[in-house]
Amino acid sequence: MVQQALQRNPILRIAVKHLFSKKKQTFAAILGVTFGIAACIFQAGIITGIQTFFIQRTIDFSAHIRIYNDGKKNKQSILARQHLQTLPDWQQIEGLSFANSPVLFAIRNQKNSEESPRIRNGYQIMEALEKDDQVLGVSPFLGSQVLIRAGVTQTGARISGIDVDRENFIFNVQKYMTQGNINDLKLINNGVVLGAGLANTLGTKVGDYVLIASNKGTTLEMKVIGINRTGVIAVDDARAYITLNNAQKLLNVDGAYITDINIKIKDITKAADLAPIYQRRFAYKADDWIKANEGVFAIFNAQNAAIYIVIVSMMLVAGFGIFNILTMIIYEKMPDIAILKAIGYDNQSIKAIFLTEALCIGFIGGVLGLILGYGVSVAASNYKVNIDRGLLALDYLPINFNPSFYFLSFSFGLLITALAGYFPAKKASEVDPITIIRGK
Numbered sequence: 408m409v410q411q412a413l414q415r416n417p418i419l420r421i422a423v424k425h426l427f428s429k430k431k432q433t434f435a436a437i438l439g440v441t442f443g444i445a446a447c448i449f450q451a452g453i454i455t456g457i458q459t460f461f462i463q464r465t466i467d468f469s470a471h472i473r474i475y476n477d478g479k480k481n482k483q484s485i486l487a488r489q490h491l492q493t494l495p496d497w498q499q500i501e502g503l504s505f506a507n508s509p510v511l512f513a514i515r516n517q518k519n520s521e522e523s524p525r526i527r528n529g530y531q532i533m534e535a536l537e538k539d540d541q542v543l544g545v546s547p548f549l550g551s552q553v554l555i556r557a558g559v560t561q562t563g564a565r566i567s568g569i570d571v572d573r574e575n576f577i578f579n580v581q582k583y584m585t586q587g588n589i590n591d592l593k594l595i596n597n598g599v600v601l602g603a604g605l606a607n608t609l610g611t612k613v614g615d616y617v618l619i620a621s622n623k624g625t626t627l628e629m630k631v632i633g634i635n636r637t638g639v640i641a642v643d644d645a646r647a648y649i650t651l652n653n654a655q656k657l658l659n660v661d662g663a664y665i666t667d668i669n670i671k672i673k674d675i676t677k678a679a680d681l682a683p684i685y686q687r688r689f690a691y692k693a694d695d696w697i698k699a700n701e702g703v704f705a706i707f708n709a710q711n712a713a714i715y716i717v718i719v720s721m722m723l724v725a726g727f728g729i730f731n732i733l734t735m736i737i738y739e740k741m742p743d744i745a746i747l748k749a750i751g752y753d754n755q756s757i758k759a760i761f762l763t764e765a766l767c768i769g770f771i772g773g774v775l776g777l778i779l780g781y782g783v784s785v786a787a788s789n790y791k792v793n794i795d796r797g798l799l800a801l802d803y804l805p806i807n808f809n810p811s812f813y814f815l816s817f818s819f820g821l822l823i824t825a826l827a828g829y830f831p832a833k834k835a836s837e838v839d840p841i842t843i844i845r846g847k
Contacts, residue, residue, distance in 0.1 A: 418756060421747075422763040425736050432732045433768065439725035440772025440820050441779060447718045447816040448780030453787065454714055456807035458707050461639070468578050468637050469696050470546075470669035471678045474532070474685060476524050477692040529665040532689050541672050541681065544577035546570055548667035549654040555647065556618045557609040564605055565645050566619065568654020577671040580635065580648070586613050587633025592650050599629040603636035604644030619647075621657045629653075638801065722819060726827035729768055733761055733831035744835055754836040761835050765828020766821065773820045777813055784808065 426433045526532065533545045549568035554561055571592050575581055580589045585603060592598045599619070601611065611617060611631050620626045629649065636643055649657075655664055670685075672678060678695035686693035697704065737744070744757060788806040 418759050419763055422760050422767060425740060425760070426764055426767060429732065429736060429739075432735065436725075436729045436732045436768045437772040437775065439728040440769055440824060441775040443721045443725040444773055444776025444816045444820045445780035445783060446721055447819070448777070448812050449783050449787070450714055450718065451812045451816075452780075452784045452806045452808060453804060454710055455809070455812075456805040457801075458710075459807055460801075460805040464638050465696060465700055466675060468580070468583065468639075468642070469699070470667075471672045471675055471696050472670040472682050472685060472693055473696075473699065474526065474668040474670065474689060474691050474693045475666060476526050524666045525660075525664050526666065526668060526691060529668060530663065532691075533668055535689075536668070536670060536685075541674065541677065543671040543673050544573065545671075546573035546577055546669045547651060547665040548574075548669050549651055549658070549665050550667060551621060551654070551658055553622075553647075553657070554620045555605070555609060556620070557611045557615060560609050562605070562608050563645075564647050566621075566654055566657065567646055567648050568651040568657075569648055570651050574648075574669075577669070583635050583637045585634050585636045589633060589635075589648070591632045592648065595630060595632050597627065597629045597653070598632040598649070600633040600635050600648040601631055602643040602646045603634055604640060605647060606631070606634050608644070619649075619657060621659075623657070623659045625657050625659055627653065627657055718819075722823045725772075725820075726823040729765055729824050729827040730831060732768075733765060733828055734834075736764070737761065737831050737835045758832040758836040761832035762825065762828050765824045765832070768828075769821045769824025772824070773817045776820060777817055780813070780816070781808075 529547060533547060536542050536545045547570055549566075551566050551568075553564055553566045555564045569592075571589060575589055584600070587600065589600060592600065599617065601609070601617075606612070609617065613631055613633060615631045616628055617631060618626055618628055635646070635648065651665070652662070655662060658664070672681060675696075679697060682693040682695040682698070747757060747760075784806045787804050790804065792801055792804055
C-alpha cells in the first residue's frame, strides 16, 4: 500500500528518497520531535493533574461560600464615640477635633477592644439559606486555635467544632477517614478526629487520649477516635474535628455560638456571584472558594506560564534541527533540484517536495511522541512516590490524561515542523538550474 502511494505520487517518492539518503540526520530530527511532543504531554499531564487533584480536594472539603465575622474596621476613636453626641449636629465632625470649640481632644495609643468572631443569629441565617434553591447544604462551624498535648509532646492546632451530620453531608468527611468513622463523634462524648499530619506530630493513634487547651483556660481530655487525611498538608497538619457542643464548652460560650457558616451550592461556578449577594443580605463577610484560595491559584498560573515557555522552547529546538537537516539536504541535492527543474518541475513542486520531507519528519516523530508520552505518563501514574511534604500529600502522581493534550501536542509539533521546513523549501524552489549546471 505504501509502495503504491509512492508510485502514484512522485513528489512523495522523491521526498522519501531524500530523507533515506540522510538516515542519521533524519533519525535525529524525528527523535527531536518525538521527545519534544512526549515532554509536552508528560509535563502538561503531571502539572494539570496535580492542580486538578488540589482543586477537587478543595471543592470536596471546603465550603463553596464561607460566611464569617471579620470584625469591624475603621472604628471611631474613643473620644469621638463619647463626645460627638454632646455637640450640636453642625459642630460634629469625624476625628479628634471639633469645629468652633475651644477644646481640643486628643488621645494616644488607642487600643481596640476585643471583638468576638461570633455570628449573631447564625441559626436563623442558616434557615434562610436552606430555603434558597441554589443552596445544596449548610453547616455551622466553630473554629479556634488551641494547644494539643499528648504525653510530653504538644503543638498548636485549629479545632473544628462541627455538626457531624451536616458536615459529613456537604463535605463527605468520611471519604477522607483513613482510620475510624466520623459518626463516632456523635457516640463518644469526648471524641476527637485528628488530621493525619497532626496525629503524626503528636505520635498518637486511634484509642489514645490527648489534652486540648483553649485560650480561655479550659482544658478537655479527649479520645482519638479517627484519623482524617485530605491530602492537603496545610489542613492535615493542623486540623482536629470535635463536636460543636464540645467546641463551645472548650471556649466557654453558649450553645448558639458559631464563627462560620459553610455553604455548598448546587452550581459551583456561581459561587463568586452569590458570595457578594449573601454578604449584603446578612451583613457578614462572605468569601467564595476561589477567593479563599487565590494565593494557590496564582502559583498555578505561574506554573502554567512556565510550562508553556518550556514546551515552546523544546519544540523550537526540534524545529531548528529540522531546519538544519533540510538545509543540508538542499545543499547536497542542488544538482537533483536543477535536473528536476530542467525536466519540468516548477517552483511550487520543488517547494512541495521539501515541505513534504518536513511534514514526514513531523508526522512520524509526532506519532512516536504520542506513544512515548502516553507510556511515560502511565508509568509515572503507577509509580509510588509517597510525598508527604509541601502543598500536597501524594501516594501516586496524579496524571491528567486529557485527550486535548495529545491532540494539541501533535498539532503543535506538525506546525513547528511545517514552519521549519517552509524556509528551506522556499530556498530550494528559487534555485536557478542554469547557475548550478554551469557551476558543475
